[in-house]
Amino acid sequence: MKRTIVEVVLVLALICAGFFGWQSMQKGNQASTSLAALETAAKANEESLKESEKKVKAADEAIAAAKAEAEPLKAKALELEAVKAAIATGPLLQDVEGLYKQQKVLSVERQLGLGALRMLTKGSTDPGVAEAFQKALQLSDWSSRKNTICAAQIGLAAIGEKVKVMSECAVQPSGAGAESGHGDAPAADEHGADKANEHGTDKGKEHGAAKKDAHAAPHWGYEGAMGPERWVSQYPTCGNGKSQAPLNIRGPFVKGRMTVAPDYKPGPLRLLNNGHTVQVNVPTGSKLRIDGIPFDLLQFHFHRPSEEQIDGKPMEMVVHFVHKSADGKLAVLGVLLKEGNENPGIKTLWSYAPATEGPEVAPDEVVFNPGNLLPKELQYFSYEGSLTTPPCTEGVRFFILKTPVNISREQINNFPFRRNARPVQPLNDRVITEG
Ligand SMILES: [Zn+2]
Numbered sequence: 320m321k322r323t324i325v326e327v328v329l330v331l332a333l334i335c336a337g338f339f340g341w342q343s344m345q346k347g348n349q350a351s352t353s354l355a356a357l358e359t360a361a362k363a364n365e366e367s368l369k370e371s372e373k374k375v376k377a378a379d380e381a382i383a384a385a386k387a388e389a390e391p392l393k394a395k396a397l398e399l400e401a402v403k404a405a406i407a408t409g410p411l412l413q414d415v416e417g418l419y420k421q422q423k424v425l426s427v428e429r430q431l432g433l434g435a436l437r438m439l440t441k442g443s444t445d446p447g448v449a450e451a452f453q454k455a456l457q458l459s460d461w462s463s464r465k466n467t468i469c470a471a472q473i474g475l476a477a478i479g480e481k482v483k484v485m486s487e488c489a490v491q492p493s494g495a496g497a498e499s500g501h502g503d504a505p506a507a508d509e510h511g512a513d514k515a516n517e518h519g520t521d522k523g524k525e526h527g528a529a530k531k532d533a534h535a536a537p538h539w540g541y542e543g544a545m546g547p548e549r550w551v552s553q554y555p556t557c558g559n560g561k562s563q564a565p566l567n568i569r570g571p572f573v574k575g576r577m578t579v580a581p582d583y584k585p586g587p588l589r590l591l592n593n594g595h596t597v598q599v600n601v602p603t604g605s606k607l608r609i610d611g612i613p614f615d616l617l618q619f620h621f622h623r624p625s626e627e628q629i630d631g632k633p634m635e636m637v638v639h640f641v642h643k644s645a646d647g648k649l650a651v652l653g654v655l656l657k658e659g660n661e662n663p664g665i666k667t668l669w670s671y672a673p674a675t676e677g678p679e680v681a682p683d684e685v686v687f688n689p690g691n692l693l694p695k696e697l698q699y700f701s702y703e704g705s706l707t708t709p710p711c712t713e714g715v716r717f718f719i720l721k722t723p724v725n726i727s728r729e730q731i732n733n734f735p736f737r738r739n740a741r742p743v744q745p746l747n748d749r750v751i752t753e754g
Contacts, residue, residue: 634723
């Protein structure tokens with residue numbers, strides 16, 4: 320029995336010794352683990368400190384660079400502040416908005432102007448700013464309106480709207496963006512010298528040397544001492560010709576069998592104010608087929624009011640497309656312009672047409688299709704006529720389309736000539752056909 324008790328005590332002692340031994344081993348393990356963790360943390364701290372130092376250095380450099388860049392902007396910012404201060408009182412925006420409210424549709428340019436004015440007077444957070452620029456963007460048509468699209472995109476980007484500004488719209492340093500190169504190019508009157516041309520023939524032939532001088536005194540005009548009644552003194556055909564144009568178109572008509580088929584193509588826009596009209600010079604490729612015979616479209620130009628009359632009444636305006644065949648015959652296709660909706664084609668032309676006489680301008684990357692000014696229906700009145708400007712050369716076949724196209728009152732008013740139409744001429748023994 321005694322032996323058994325001793326054995327039990329020994330076993331208990333062994334168990335106790337084992338337990339304490341295990342416990343102290345655990346503690347040792349824990350201590351070494353936390354030491355390793357501390358070492359790792361210290362290392363990490365050291366690294367992040369180095370990283371922070373690098374970042375601070377980079378930030379210092381960036382600040383220095385930004386300061387250098389900002390220096391030239393200070394002057395611009397001051398200018399902007401001055402403009403803001405001048406119009407910040409408010410009534411200008413109200414006036415302009417009030418004025419524009421009376422119009423059904425605003426032009427892209429006005430829409431842009433509104434956006435800019437709003438941004439200046441109300442600040443970029445005003446919801447009307449984004450709305451105005453968005454509207455301008457919707458109104459823009461890429462083929463003809465790169466500049467306005469760019470302006471609207473830059474405007475939206477400036478107020479933090481998410482909009483991609485096209486690479487073509489990169490803002491150029493002031494001075495470099497101005498129209499250059501075309502202004503002093505002397506090749507303005509391409510059609511004048513070598514191709515027959517309803518407007519400019521006289522300048523090309525008789526004053527070839529002087530045609531570079533855009534400010535030479537005009538020697539014929541539409542009123543006063545240089546008016547149509549006096550043209551004959553320098554240009555005999557204008558007074559003595561027997562088949563002069565324009566005509567008062569009135570029945571009875573003879574049935575015409577000629578077919579007219581315009582085949583006009585888009586091309587780079589080149590136009591000028593020649594002192595008598597706004598003329599668009601057309602690159603080669605656009606044709607009018609008369610009974611299948613091709614006539615090259617040389618240029619087109621405008622008269623206000625229309626030179627032709629229908630039953631004694633002129634329309635608000637007319638556009639004359641001037642063509643020439645390989646054997647030198649001239650044909651004019653006339654499209655009457657009637658007051659109505661805004662004409663998108665004319666909108667493009669008017670935005671580039673110089674307000675005063677001068678050389679041809681060729682706005683960068685603006686493409687225009689003369690076909691945009693044609694009506695769908697091609698029924699016509701036709702007659703033998705003449706150039707309607709000096710030297711009034713005869714042998715010109717006219718096709719005046721029966722269907723007019725629209726032009727808005729505002730567009731009529733924005734044409735730079737108040738009146739540039741020759742009065743109607745005697746019919747004599749000519750017949751007017753209808754096709
Ligand atoms: Zn004409």
